[in-house]
Amino acid sequence: MLVILWIVGALIALVVVALFLLPVFIDTNELVALADEMVGEATGGELRVLGEADFSVFPRLSLNLGEATLTIPPADDTESRIEAKITQLDFGLAILPLLTGRTEVDAMNLSGVNVTITEAVATPEIPVPDDLEDLSDREWEQLGRALRKEREAKRKEMTGATVVSSGLVVAVDAVVLEDVSLTLLDSSGKETLNVAIPLFKVSDVNTEERPITIDGRARLQSPDATPINLSIDGDVRVASNLTDIKVIAVNTRLTGVLSGPIDSTLSGAVTLLPLHADFDLTTALPGGSVSGDLTFAALESPQILVSFESESLNLDQLTPPASSASGKATPVTETEADSSSESAPEGAKPSTAGSTAAASSPATPAPPVPLPVGPLRALDLDLSLGANELIAGGQTITGALLKLRVLDGIADFSQIQGVLHGGQLNTEMVINARRAEVEASIEGGLGGFQIESLLASLDQTDTARGRVDMKWEVETAGQTAQALQVGLDGDLTVEGSNVVVEKVSVQGVMCSAAALINQDQLSHDFGTETALDTVLVEVEFDDGYAEIDPVKLTTAGVSMTGEGRIVLANLDLELELGAKLYEALAEQDEACRIREGYETIKWPVSCEGNLKGDPASWCGLDTDSLAEQVIRNEAKSQLRKQTEKIGSEIGEKAGDVLKGLFGD
CATH class of the missing domain: 3.15.10 (Bactericidal permeability-increasing protein; domain 1)
Structure with missing residues (x-):
């Protein structure tokens, strides 16, 4: 036994000495050359290290890389060109704790990263997927059932598997990304998008369910558009089995998307196998606040389950920022506003509003934009929204209730209810997005609503008062909003x-x-x-x-x-x-x-x-029509009087004749 211990001790000593001496025999320049060769073989690009490169193995595996560049040229006109520059990369890993199954990293710092991607000159031919346009509604439903059955089988398989602890303990002081930038250019070299990450830091990364702190900021900028800014901070916990994550509280702020900031707080739990997340979400929007439950289950149906409540929500305030970053706003020309008259039915009079402005404007109307219903085809969603006060289009609905189910390309608004202008709104709507030509139907009514309330909401006060009922049952189809209106x-x-x-x-x-x-x-x-x-x-x-x-x-x-x-x-x-x-x-x-x-x-x-x-x-x-009727009636009256007079005279003479013929 003593001999065995001596042998084991000698081997350990040999390994330790080897780890100390290994960097002596490793040429850093050769490692860089090897990495460059591997990049060239894999991508045809070039890796160049302009700064210092330090590499050590013991007692910590560390890598310090100074300024470096990576260039990947396009293989042909259908590929993009990628250029990247890294100012500094630092990485340190403790070796001995690895023997006990513990991974200890001092920190990983990546700073001064600039990536530029220039899009291809020619658009690559994208393989056309199986055409869903030819599927009948029955085939759509059969396909949906088959996919859900397959997901359910996978879920049961994963749920039945025993999850054991990995035994791996990870401890990282911090992962820091600093001064990272991604720039997209079109084929002519003009910038189309810039994504900047001034700082993204994850502190105390561990698998021992201690809080992991997240702190980050990002900025998206497009030419002539309002910049979008995102900030995030919060804490999460990761279990040793690496499948369970607890979101203690994550706060986000998003600006530049709507007229005001969007502030959200998220908390809940995530299971990775199978992927299932349950969150409590509170969001403050420019038009009010919503709060409720959000569930995402990758292998269940519905995949997304949302239940939100709001005290007051003004949808009219959920608008884009008022102006772009350049301060220039794109005006809507009269030509664009009246372009719909070109598609008016035969015999209809075109609108003359704005014709003078249109004649002097050389602007060409923008082509109709197809309805963005593509995501509905793959969405499996169950949404419920309740609001004490919901404002849309200047109209206020109290006690609003909205229920939506999206499945197999069909969006079914089974309930749209509330009190509108003192009347009861109750309607249903179905949108069929299975094909390029969207089909929609809406049926319902608004009972006993107050006309004065409706007119006041349209800034027409003291016009009328009273209650009326309104009922509708309409359907339409088309690929654009204009087509839906005309159809x-x-x-x-x-x-x-x-x-x-x-x-x-x-x-x-x-x-x-x-x-x-x-x-x-x-x-x-x-x-x-x-x-x-x-x-x-x-x-x-x-x-x-x-x-x-x-x-x-x-x-x-x-x-x-x-x-x-x-x-x-x-x-x-x-x-x-x-x-x-x-x-x-x-x-x-x-x-x-x-x-x-x-x-x-x-x-x-x-x-x-x-x-x-x-x-x-x-x-x-219509005075002309009235005059014609008056003249016609006067003429009839005069003619009637003359006719009666003539008839009376003829009648008298005829009587005399008859009297002469037949006597008394």
């Missing part, structure tokens, strides 16, 4: 009673017109309001139009009916209304009496404009 197909109905129109009395206006015809004067004050007993508007979407038929409005002594259309491509409106007067109007004022022969006259109101414009200028009395 609407379905019905919309607005119906109400006891609605009051303010600032105008329809009875007064019509009575004044009747009094002129009667050559009389009004004696009754009709006030400045109109109480509508009936409000009915039915809209049918089809062939690029919103056909309005009918429009029915009734009030005491007056009824108005009509029809019209809206061009969906540019929202131009044409509407013709006919008002009819009844004897009930004369009961309020004798001057409003309907003269004999005028009962059939429809007082024509013609409306024309654009829904984006001022409604005050849309409508007016």
